[in-house]
Amino acid sequence: MVRRKKIKIDFEEAKKDPYKVLFAILRKQKYHIVGHHSAVKKCHWTHAALTEGRFCYKCKFYGIETHRCVQMSPSVLWCWNSCIHCWRLRPKDIGIEWDQTKLPTVDDPKLIVEGALREQRRILSGYKGNPKVNRKLLEEALNPKHVAISLTGEPSLYPRLSELIQLFHRKGLTTFLVTRAIRPDILANLDEEPSQLYVSFEAWNKEMYYKLNTPLAPRLWELSVKTLEILPSFTCPTVMRITVMKGINMSEKDAEGFAKLIELAQPTYVEVKAYMHVGASTKRLPRETMPKHVEVKEFAKLISGKTSYPIVSESIPSRVILLSRLKKPIRLGKGCPEGWRTPDIGGEESGEYGKYASEI
Numbered sequence: 001m002v003r004r005k006k007i008k009i010d011f012e013e014a015k016k017d018p019y020k021v022l023f024a025i026l027r028k029q030k031y032h033i034v035g036h037h038s039a040v041k042k043c044h045w046t047h048a049a050l051t052e053g054r055f056c057y058k059c060k061f062y063g064i065e066t067h068r069c070v071q072m073s074p075s076v077l078w079c080w081n082s083c084i085h086c087w088r089l090r091p092k093d094i095g096i097e098w099d100q101t102k103l104p105t106v107d108d109p110k111l112i113v114e115g116a117l118r119e120q121r122r123i124l125s126g127y128k129g130n131p132k133v134n135r136k137l138l139e140e141a142l143n144p145k146h147v148a149i150s151l152t153g154e155p156s157l158y159p160r161l162s163e164l165i166q167l168f169h170r171k172g173l174t175t176f177l178v179t180r181a182i183r184p185d186i187l188a189n190l191d192e193e194p195s196q197l198y199v200s201f202e203a204w205n206k207e208m209y210y211k212l213n214t215p216l217a218p219r220l221w222e223l224s225v226k227t228l229e230i231l232p233s234f235t236c237p238t239v240m241r242i243t244v245m246k247g248i249n250m251s252e253k254d255a256e257g258f259a260k261l262i263e264l265a266q267p268t269y270v271e272v273k274a275y276m277h278v279g280a281s282t283k284r285l286p287r288e289t290m291p292k293h294v295e296v297k298e299f300a301k302l303i304s305g306k307t308s309y310p311i312v313s314e315s316i317p318s319r320v321i322l323l324s325r326l327k328k329p330i331r332l333g334k335g336c337p338e339g340w341r342t343p344d345i346g347g348e349e350s351g352e353y354g355k356y357a358s359e360i
């Protein structure tokens with residue numbers, strides 16, 4: 001087994017300039033920093049697509065061309081939550097203090113878009129000499145078609161999110177926006193909707209929210225519920241993602257609680273997805289908290305039985321089940337033409353996520 005090198009932190013330097021030290025840590029973790037608060041990181045699935053012809057569940061569920069997808073965050077170190085399962089770099093985990101709730105400055109969205117695409121191409125250029133790589137896929141990958149605004153941190157803390165989405169769209173990319181639903185004001189006022197909007201939940205009531213998501217700002221549970229209330233007003237497909245942790249939020253009672261939220265939000269899709277034991281979360285949760293695919297499926301069946309959402313697809317490697325009332329999938333790209341019926345190549349659930357943090 002290859003052991004990861006421990007990262008040494010210069011605490012004296014961090015007192016003088018915390019961001020210099022924090023960005024140095026992120027770079028060691030293979031994040032490519034863009035401007036003052038954004039980052040791009042290679043997704044595990046980009047690598048799998050290029051070298052093994054295996055595609056992610058977003059390809060199967062939504063038509064995303066895995067090898068042409070950029071995984072980025074406009075808020076890599078900032079969030080209003082401090083979730084138990086999070087892999088974001090956080091003060092408590094590394095002993096360096098910074099204000100996690102506010103971006104230190106606001107970069108121009110053009111700088112972020114161009115920087116993100118430049119860094120993605122830089123990441124991919126490393127594959128040019130790799131004999132395992134499919135040349136055609138690599139050529140296509142150099143011209144990205146999709147961006148997942150997720151990765152880590154809370155993207156709705158970036159005040160120019162609307163312009164960021166618009167700029168990506170103008171460059172011909174689809175956008176998946178993943179948020180923990182804490183800024184209904186920002187979402188309601190987007191001038192342009194993302195191609196698909198994800199809201200992530202681990203808790204179904206306030207008590208649980210305080211335990212699992214540890215909010216750093218007041219009224220976040222109430223704001224999360226407000227976001228669910230406005231979700232039906234979006235015209236883009238919406239996803240309620242429920243991240244499940246064994247022994248924590250997978251009981252019959254939990255299924256009932258989540259079912260009520262689903263009926264309130266009426267999302268296009270529900271994804272029931274296993275927590276992945278990666279990054280800093282490994283210090284807070286034991287590996288056994290990561291449920292097996294069959295356990296995720298059993299829980300998804302419980303939710304399905306309590307809602308009007310049947311199970312329509314699944315991805316074994318990603319331990320995720322898709323529920324929807326749609327009869328036919330809405331495709332947002334040309335990936336995986338067999339859609340929900342695409343077979344899971346190399347379909348066993350493996351520990352491969354141990355090496356990479358991939359938000360979606």
Ligand code: SF4
Nearest residue numbers: 079081082083086153
């Ligand atoms: S909302 Fe996301 S980025 Fe923020 S602490 Fe939770 S998991 Fe981490």
